[in-house]
Amino acid sequence: MRFLVAFFIIIPLTEMMLLFEVADRIGGLATLILVVLTAVIGVQILKSQGLSTLLGANQRLQSGELPAQEIVEGMMLAGAGALLLTPGFITDTLGFIFLAGPFRRPIARRIIRSGMMRTLGGSGTGSGFSYWSRSGGSFRSESGDVFEGEYHEEGRSQLDQTQR
Numbered sequence: 001m002r003f004l005v006a007f008f009i010i011i012p013l014t015e016m017m018l019l020f021e022v023a024d025r026i027g028g029l030a031t032l033i034l035v036v037l038t039a040v041i042g043v044q045i046l047k048s049q050g051l052s053t054l055l056g057a058n059q060r061l062q063s064g065e066l067p068a069q070e071i072v073e074g075m076m077l078a079g080a081g082a083l084l085l086t087p088g089f090i091t092d093t094l095g096f097i098f099l100a101g102p103f104r105r106p107i108a109r110r111i112i113r114s115g116m117m118r119t120l121g122g123s124g125t126g127s128g129f130s131y132w133s134r135s136g137g138s139f140r141s142e143s144g145d146v147f148e149g150e151y152h153e154e155g156r157s158q159l160d161q162t163q164r
């Protein structure tokens with residue numbers, strides 16, 4: 001709840017005060033041009049970073065790995081885009097932090113290690129990312145270990161018999 005108060009009340013009020021202060025010092029038109037310019041530059045950088053992240057995710061999928069890092073980075077890039085399109089210098093600064101790879105990648109790794117993204121699967125060890133590949137009948141973990149075996153669905157045969 002406190003986060004929502006800060007996000008929807010304190011940050012916009014602080015943004016307005018900062019915009020007014022900058023406008024007093026450099027002029028209203030220059031402030032407006034500066035805000036629009038940061039949004040345009042940010043969107044251009046966002047395009048290239050988004051494409052790079054998408055290509056990295058595609059490479060991981062092709063090699064049979066779950067692109068956990070790229071998924072988190074993609075969410076951060078989406079947030080960065082929203083922050084950059086919101087008028088203001090504080091949101092632009094946060095947007096550029098999420099947009100810059102040297103900042104974004106360690107933050108994404110920390111989010112993965114913290115277990116926030118555990119809903120994507122896994123056993124609770126390491127980063128929690130793993131997946132089941134039915135095509136090869138193997139379990140592949142993020143560390144690259146492969147566990148091969150066979151499986152069958154026990155409840156499925158009983159269900160098929162009752163429907164006949």
